[in-house]
Amino acid sequence: MAAxxxxxxxxxxxxxxxxxMPLLWVLHETLGLTGTKYGCGIAQCGACTxxxxxxxxxxxxxxxxxxxxxxxxxxxxxxxxxxxxxxxxWLAEQVPQCGYCQSGQMMSTAVLLAAIPDxxxxxxxxxxxxxxxxxxxxMRIRRAVHxxxxxxxxxxx
Amino acid sequence: xxSARLRWYTVAIIASAMLDASRRGQAQVASPxxxxxxxxxxxxxxxxxxxxxxxxxxxxxxxxxxxxxxxxVDGRGTPAMxxxxxxQDVSSLTPHAPPGAPDWRLxxxxxxxxxxxxxxxxxxxxxxxxTKNGGRTLADLLDHMSHDPLVVASWNPGPGxxxxxxxxxxxxxxxxxxxxxxAICPE
Numbered sequence: 629m630a631a632x633x634x635x636x637x638x639x640x641x642x643x644x645x646x647x648x649m650p651l652l653w654v655l656h657e658t659l660g661l662t663g664t665k666y667g668c669g670i671a672q673c674g675a676c677t678x679x680x681x682x683x684x685x686x687x688x689x690x691x692x693x694x695x696x697x698x699x700x701x702x703x704x705x706x707x708x709x710x711x712x713x714x715x716x717x718w719l720a721e722q723v724p725q726c727g728y729c730q731s732g733q734m735m736s737t738a739v740l741l742a743a744i745p746d747x748x749x750x751x752x753x754x755x756x757x758x759x760x761x762x763x764x765x766x767m768r769i770r771r772a773v774h775x776x777x778x779x780x781x782x783x784x785x
Numbered sequence: 786x787x788s789a790r791l792r793w794y795t796v797a798i799i800a801s802a803m804l805d806a807s808r809r810g811q812a813q814v815a816s817p818x819x820x821x822x823x824x825x826x827x828x829x830x831x832x833x834x835x836x837x838x839x840x841x842x843x844x845x846x847x848x849x850x851x852x853x854x855x856x857x858v859d860g861r862g863t864p865a866m867x868x869x870x871x872x873q874d875v876s877s878l879t880p881h882a883p884p885g886a887p888d889w890r891l892x893x894x895x896x897x898x899x900x901x902x903x904x905x906x907x908x909x910x911x912x913x914x915x916t917k918n919g920g921r922t923l924a925d926l927l928d929h930m931s932h933d934p935l936v937v938a939s940w941n942p943g944p945g946x947x948x949x950x951x952x953x954x955x956x957x958x959x960x961x962x963x964x965x966x967x968a969i970c971p972e
Contacts, residue, residue, distance in 0.1 A: 669879070669882075670879060670881050670882040670883075671870075671871035671882060671883050672852065672881075674852075677870075683867055683869065683870055684865040684866070684867075684870055685869075685870045686870060686871050689871060689873060689877060689882055689883065690873065691873065694873065694874070736865040736866075737865075739864060739865040740864050742864075743864035743865075744864055751864075754855050754863040754864075754866060755863060755864050755865035755866055756865065757852050757853040757854070757855075757866060758852040758854070758865075758866050758871075760852070
C-alpha cells in the first residue's frame with residue numbers, strides 16, 4: 629500500500645492504495661467515478677481515456693502510482709452540468725448511439741483541442757484513431773469536434 | 786543464424802579482439818566481422834519495429850501498429866495519441882497489452898535512423914553517421930545501447946514477444962568489442 633496524492637477533477641485527494649492498481653479501478657472502486665468505461669483492458673479501444681496532466685492516458689493500463697502528484701480529469705470533470713463546449717457539441721450533433729465509448733472520445737477531444745484549437749479532419753482522425761466506436765458514429769464525432777472547436781474559439785469556455 | 790551460434794560467435798570475436806590487442810599492445814584491431822552480432826540485434830523486432838521510415842510497427846512480423854498510430858514530429862505520437870498514453874514505464878504482464886519503458890518513443894521524424902531491412906554494412910554506416918544518429922559519438926552510442934531504458938526494455942518486452950538474439954550483456958560486450966577493434970563496417 630502507498631499514499632497516493634492526486635488532484636481529481638480539481639479536488640485534492642490522498643489515497644492509501646496498492647500503487648500497482650490500474651487507475652480505472654481506482655476511479656470505479658475507490659472514487660466512485662463511473663463515467664469512464666472499461667472496454668478492452670489492454671489499451672486498444674480508448675473507452676477508458678482520461679486526462680492526466682495534459683495527456684489522454686488509457687486508465688485501464690495506467691498504474692495509480694503514475695498519477696501521484698498529478699492532475700486528473702475525468703468525464704465528470706469536464707463540467708458539472710454538461711455545459712462544457714465539447715458536451716454541448718456532442719449534444720447538438722446527437723453523437724452517441726449506445727454511448728459506451730463517448731466519454732473516452734470526449735476526453736481525447738479535449739486534449740486535441742488544447743493542442744490544436746482549430747483541427748483539420750486529418751488532425752481529428754489522428755487524435756481519435758485510438759478510440760473505437762462499434763456503433764460507427766465517426767462522422768458525427770468529427771462534426772462535433774469541429775463544432776466544439778468553434779464554441780471554444782467563440783469563448784464557449 | 787541461431788542464438789547459440791551467435792553467442793559463440795560473439796564470444797569468439799571478443800576473445801580474438803582481446804588477444805590481438807594484447808599481442809599488438811594496442812586497443813584497435815580492424816575487424817569488419819565484429820559488427821555482425823550487433824546487426825543481428827538491431828534487426829530483431831524489438832529494435833527494428835521503431836527504427837523505420839514512416840509510422841510505428843509492432844509484433845514479430847513488423848505489421849503496422851494497431852489503431853493506426855502516427856509517428857509525429859518528435860517520434861512520440863500526435864496530440865491525444867502520444868506513445869506514453871498507453872506505454873507505461875514497464876512492460877505489462879498481460880498478454881497483448883503494451884510493452885513499456887520510460888519515455889517510449891520512435892526516433893524523431895527528421896532523424897529516423899531507419900535501419901530495418903538494411904544489410905549489416907549499411908546499418909553500420911548509418912549508425913555511425915552523426916547526421917543520421919542524432920549527433921552521437923561512438924561513446925554516446927555505447928552509452929545508449931548500455932543504459933537507455935528504452936533499449937534495455939527490449940530484453941523485457943512482456944509476454945508473447947521474442948527477445949533479441951543476444952543477452953543484453955553480450956550485446957553490450959559485442960558493441961564494445963566492435964568499437965575497440967576500430968568500429969569497422971562490413972562491406
